[in-house]
Ligand SMILES: Nc1ncnc2c1ncn2[C@@H]1O[C@H](COP(=O)(O)OP(=O)(O)O)[C@@H](O)[C@H]1O
């Protein structure tokens with residue numbers, strides 16, 4: 123067996139999906155491209171169908187325009203909001219809130235989760251309250267939190283950080299706790315010190331679970347952002363939604379929704395990419 | 411009589427299954443001299459892997475005596491290394507770094523580590539795969555990396571749990587010769603578990619035959635030098651047939667038997 127031999131094997135196994143669905147006779151690169159393309163097309167087909175339905179529905183007047191504005195109107199509003207810079211402003215405010223909140227929540231969640239995962243004593247004492255708190259949606263705590271931090275920016279940062287941290291904590295604790303015993307034994311056989319075990323066994327084995335927590339935390343952060351802005355804000359995409367609803371400008375609501383979901387999706391994609399980069403040993407690794 | 415390198419006396423081991431103790435190893439007596447190559451054969455489930463885990467010090471819950479150089483075994487140590495039955499490579503390290511992991515606490519200089527890792531990968535025929543991750547290697551190749559990893563810190567005790575089982579026949583024969591040569595050359599003490607009676611005869615100075623439920627020693631057979639030296643010698647064939655008979659395999663009076 124030679125190196126190129128396994129290299130080819132690895133990429134074939136990675137590309138099984140493409141191999142099955144792609145037209146015959148394409149090169150490896152062609153097949154990969156086809157696989158990407160067909161996945162994207164498949165993903166777009168449902169939104170496209172909805173869009174078509176909306177278009178037809180608006181044109182035929184199935185619903186009054188106050189309830190469902192036509193695509194043309196939404197587009198027009200979008201270009202206006204874009205031109206006067208207000209969409210960008212609201213988006214920037216929301217992104218800043220999510221960025222600060224998520225960074226704080228994920229950072230603290232990682233630290234707290236790692237402490238719980240690595241020190242059973244600490245876990246026994248500190249983890250159960252967190253699990254209990256996690257069952258109550260953070261928004262229910264908002265009135266109480268508002269007493270402590272007021273209703274300005276800090277409140278938004280705190281609730282977003284809070285909601286983002288919960289899955290990060292749970293994912294980190296679980297990832298560390300589920301380190302395979304056979305690998306821990308290997309560390310014993312090699313005489314690893316705790317720091318060696320952490321670096322070479324515990325952390326890499328916990329990575330998938332930690333990343334799952336981070337991605338869920340990011341999704342939580344967006345959801346909480348919108349809700350927090352609905353209740354207590356005068357700027358941001360969530361505020362734009364409330365405002366649109368109050369004025370019966372459903373076009374505003376729709377535009378904000380689309381921006382929120384596109385941003386959420388793109389950030390999730392970034393995290394997925396990071397996850398792959400952080401684990402080059404998966405899916406064929408360097409040769410793949 | 412030299413001081414035994416390893417002494418097992420009335421060693422017994424039970425697991426608790428569904429609340430009740432199940433005896434897996436019963437009254438194992440075995441004394442191993444320094445430099446000796448012991449092979450262990452026995453049906454699957456008769457406690458061979460469990461025995462190696464005890465010697466390694468991973469499992470301290472047993473009855474009886476287990477001593478190395480006259481000292482009770484209290485835990486794993488760098489004097490003993492193992493090839494587990496499954497290769498147990500770290501999926502996130504390249505072949506080279508998997509082997510190097512065994513040297514992390516060895517105190518060698520960086521350059522010495524790099525050199526000896528290279529040598530051992532070459533030894534198992536995987537010099538070209540130093541940068542490959544375990545997911546990119548076949549089962550047999552992974553097992554060879556695990557062998558390199560067990561050899562790399564030149565342990566006094568080499569514990570081998572069916573290390574060559576996943577390999578193709580030619581590689582297996584070659585690595586049998588290598589193992590024999592290395593153990594002799596390093597003056598290591600080796601304990602190798604195998605399903606392959608030919609392998610047990612070819613490698614072992616003595617063969618320990620285990621009977622199952624609970625695992626116990628049926629017989630310890632000395633391997634004559636002539637049998638160990640030549641797979642087609644009459645001594646080899648006779649001994650193999652004897653061990654097979656001990657394991658309950660009928661062999662025709664003459665001729666080939668699949669091991
Ligand atoms: N951790 C464990 N808990 C309970 N039973 C076990 C455990 N490990 C091994 N056993 C049992 O002990 C017996 C011997 O196992 P093992 O040493 O792996 O056998 P072998 O290596 O000879 O095939 C088997 O019946 C197995 O089911």
Ligand SMILES: [Mg+2]
Pocket residue numbers: 458459460495571
């Ligand atoms: Mg076994």
